[in-house]
Amino acid sequence: MTDPRVDRLAGLVVGYSLELGEGDVLRIDGLDVAAPLALAVYRSALAAGARPYANLTLDGLLELLLEHGSEEQLEFISSTQWKEIETIDALVTIWSEANTRSLSRVEPTRHSRYIAAHRKLANTRWERISKGEMAWCGTLHPTPAHAQDADMSLEEYEDFVFAACHVDEEGAADHWRKVSRSLSARARSLETVRELRVVGPDTDLRLGVGGRTWLAADGRFNLPDGEVFTSPVETETEGDIRFGFPGIFQGREVDDVRLRFEGGQVVAAEAARGEDYLRSLLDMDGGSRVVGELAFGLNYEIDRFTRNILFDEKIGGTIHTALGAGFPQTGGTNSSGLHWDLICDLREEGEVYADGELIWKAGAFLAEPALEAV
Amino acid sequence: MDDRVARLADVIVGYSTSVGEGDVVLIESSPVGAPLVRAVYRRVLEAGGHPEPRLAVDGFAEALLAHGSEEQLAWLNPARREDFERADIRIVLEAETNTRALSGVDPARIQTVGRTREPLRELTFRRAAAGELRWTITAFPTNAGAQEADMSLAGYEDFVYGAGRLDADDPVAEWQRFGAELRTVAEWLGTKRELRVVADGTDLTLGTEGRTWIPSEGKENFPDGEIFTGPVETSLEGEIHFSFPSTFHGRIVEDVRLRFRQGEVVEATAARGGQFLQSMIAMDDGARRAGEFAFGMNDAITEFTKNTLFDEKIGGTVHLALGRSYPETGGVNESALHWDLVCDLRGGSEVYADGELVYRDGHFLPDIR
Numbered sequence: 142m143t144d145p146r147v148d149r150l151a152g153l154v155v156g157y158s159l160e161l162g163e164g165d166v167l168r169i170d171g172l173d174v175a176a177p178l179a180l181a182v183y184r185s186a187l188a189a190g191a192r193p194y195a196n197l198t199l200d201g202l203l204e205l206l207l208e209h210g211s212e213e214q215l216e217f218i219s220s221t222q223w224k225e226i227e228t229i230d231a232l233v234t235i236w237s238e239a240n241t242r243s244l245s246r247v248e249p250t251r252h253s254r255y256i257a258a259h260r261k262l263a264n265t266r267w268e269r270i271s272k273g274e275m276a277w278c279g280t281l282h283p284t285p286a287h288a289q290d291a292d293m294s295l296e297e298y299e300d301f302v303f304a305a306c307h308v309d310e311e312g313a314a315d316h317w318r319k320v321s322r323s324l325s326a327r328a329r330s331l332e333t334v335r336e337l338r339v340v341g342p343d344t345d346l347r348l349g350v351g352g353r354t355w356l357a358a359d360g361r362f363n364l365p366d367g368e369v370f371t372s373p374v375e376t377e378t379e380g381d382i383r384f385g386f387p388g389i390f391q392g393r394e395v396d397d398v399r400l401r402f403e404g405g406q407v408v409a410a411e412a413a414r415g416e417d418y419l420r421s422l423l424d425m426d427g428g429s430r431v432v433g434e435l436a437f438g439l440n441y442e443i444d445r446f447t448r449n450i451l452f453d454e455k456i457g458g459t460i461h462t463a464l465g466a467g468f469p470q471t472g473g474t475n476s477s478g479l480h481w482d483l484i485c486d487l488r489e490e491g492e493v494y495a496d497g498e499l500i501w502k503a504g505a506f507l508a509e510p511a512l513e514a515v
Numbered sequence: 516m517d518d519r520v521a522r523l524a525d526v527i528v529g530y531s532t533s534v535g536e537g538d539v540v541l542i543e544s545s546p547v548g549a550p551l552v553r554a555v556y557r558r559v560l561e562a563g564g565h566p567e568p569r570l571a572v573d574g575f576a577e578a579l580l581a582h583g584s585e586e587q588l589a590w591l592n593p594a595r596r597e598d599f600e601r602a603d604i605r606i607v608l609e610a611e612t613n614t615r616a617l618s619g620v621d622p623a624r625i626q627t628v629g630r631t632r633e634p635l636r637e638l639t640f641r642r643a644a645a646g647e648l649r650w651t652i653t654a655f656p657t658n659a660g661a662q663e664a665d666m667s668l669a670g671y672e673d674f675v676y677g678a679g680r681l682d683a684d685d686p687v688a689e690w691q692r693f694g695a696e697l698r699t700v701a702e703w704l705g706t707k708r709e710l711r712v713v714a715d716g717t718d719l720t721l722g723t724e725g726r727t728w729i730p731s732e733g734k735e736n737f738p739d740g741e742i743f744t745g746p747v748e749t750s751l752e753g754e755i756h757f758s759f760p761s762t763f764h765g766r767i768v769e770d771v772r773l774r775f776r777q778g779e780v781v782e783a784t785a786a787r788g789g790q791f792l793q794s795m796i797a798m799d800d801g802a803r804r805a806g807e808f809a810f811g812m813n814d815a816i817t818e819f820t821k822n823t824l825f826d827e828k829i830g831g832t833v834h835l836a837l838g839r840s841y842p843e844t845g846g847v848n849e850s851a852l853h854w855d856l857v858c859d860l861r862g863g864s865e866v867y868a869d870g871e872l873v874y875r876d877g878h879f880l881p882d883i884r
Binding site: 164166168173176179180183184187188190192194195197198199201202205206209210211213214217219220221224225228 | 537539546549552553556557560561563565566567568570572573574575578579582583584586587590592593594595597598601
């Protein structure tokens, strides 16, 4: 029997996140382990009168390509892939893996070559999403691999995922509409701030945010969701930050990252484990030492680190900064092949000051922002 | 892993489709075919091609057929059409989890989807005939296939790989030798104008003048071993009894008897699935005509397993397909249907070519081979 929460998540993706309508062409991307959710999304899209199709692949194939492919094969993108990304009305990406470490032994330069070749495709997709020409939502179907990364049984992990998406009960769309109003109000109030100062264990960091747009991540582009984010002013990050949670990039972990910023650039970096990898990421390109994103994680259903950025960056009571690419739609101008989210746990002793005024303490904003008229 | 999986992948990529540098290769299968998909994917990479997996996952077709509107059933994904327009090679790796998944679906809806997908079939045949596309269909042994064949999985694996001669030291050499034998018979059949097939419940004559007999030597089907043509569309006269049951779109039809007059089915009965049979032959104008007639010649396939890929090649059988013909045979029948029905000639049977006895009890007479 299908878990009713899978159907609810599918309904939420189709009805709330993508707002699919009659005749909309929807592509559903994922591995075969995502099939239960992919199928539920497919059914839900059919019921909405859309034109869904599945684009499912097998685990292990990318690994074969990265291991055995020639340069030409690594870089090959078919005309159909281009046409699809240029014409489909909606896309669901189900990030479920059968093995989250299947690429950990792949030669990094070959993987980078593959990513670099596919970046244009990703950029086109992102341009159409930003212009509102294409709806997109990234989500996850719980698998044993992700449960393993989270140190949970599959059943516990399912409970965690579905609670984070708020589909453990009926009325998920109403919940996310409410979240959307509250996050939007928070975003508007943060737009009046010129400088944020984050204070915590081994952390005292100032970030300029004057003139930048804050966006509410309210379940349209990700499920689960629940953050407000911007791209800080590229030259105005100063001070120190220590990230309590491991930083994970392409399946590799770096523990206890500490960074020092001057004039917006990382000038010192340390890690308890994976420091070489940290340095190689910082040296990736001209933009990889600059903060491209600053965000508050506000989903309090997500209360623990599970080694999956889709969830970790939204842990209620944390902030995260991403090194690398910024978001043009927030006013960000930093460009990089890197976008690496690093999460700073502020739940115990963190404080955040906005232009000198304390606005956040022990994992929560002190005051509710004024809700806008709906 | 069963090393016969890797050998099958070698034969499919190296012999059946001859994948070369830069070839775009669609690999169509399902997740239960994963071991074979991965093996083929790797071989395609090694041959310098671009493997593009296209996986059908259980439940999607069923959901569309159960819940889709007419408009949704009639929608052909332009991305799939483009696949079929640009691919150099299609490799279809049948891998079923449930051969009866569509049993409960209204046949009219299956036909709608069949019509929707017709341009894909048309593209495959047209581009293949023009030499622009190579394709092959093979089967990965699964429990569902084994169950359909009344076998254990291990027994079915032996059957499938045995039919493909994958136990031989050099399977490709085996297929080349067998192919030469099939070509000889095909060339000889090409000199004949009319065939008459006589067996229990069967006395059918068909014209083949001007048509090409094609030896199937492991290229478009694997395993293989048949010689087929498109009979002259208006020529079929008489009756034929298909002693083997036929599964089509997950439906089983048993004991089919057809009577032809001037090439058209004028009477069709079945002991089981008669209504389905009627709805299939009423699909369109071409569904009442034979698009293919063939001799099954693979003597490593002796058992009926309810999978056409194997059944139509059983050594000592003939089969007739209602519906679309293959243009490369000279056949011109058009239809959304192509339904192979297999007639066992291994018991008492005779085939006459232009009045001369040429085949008896499942074998061509020695002097013609």
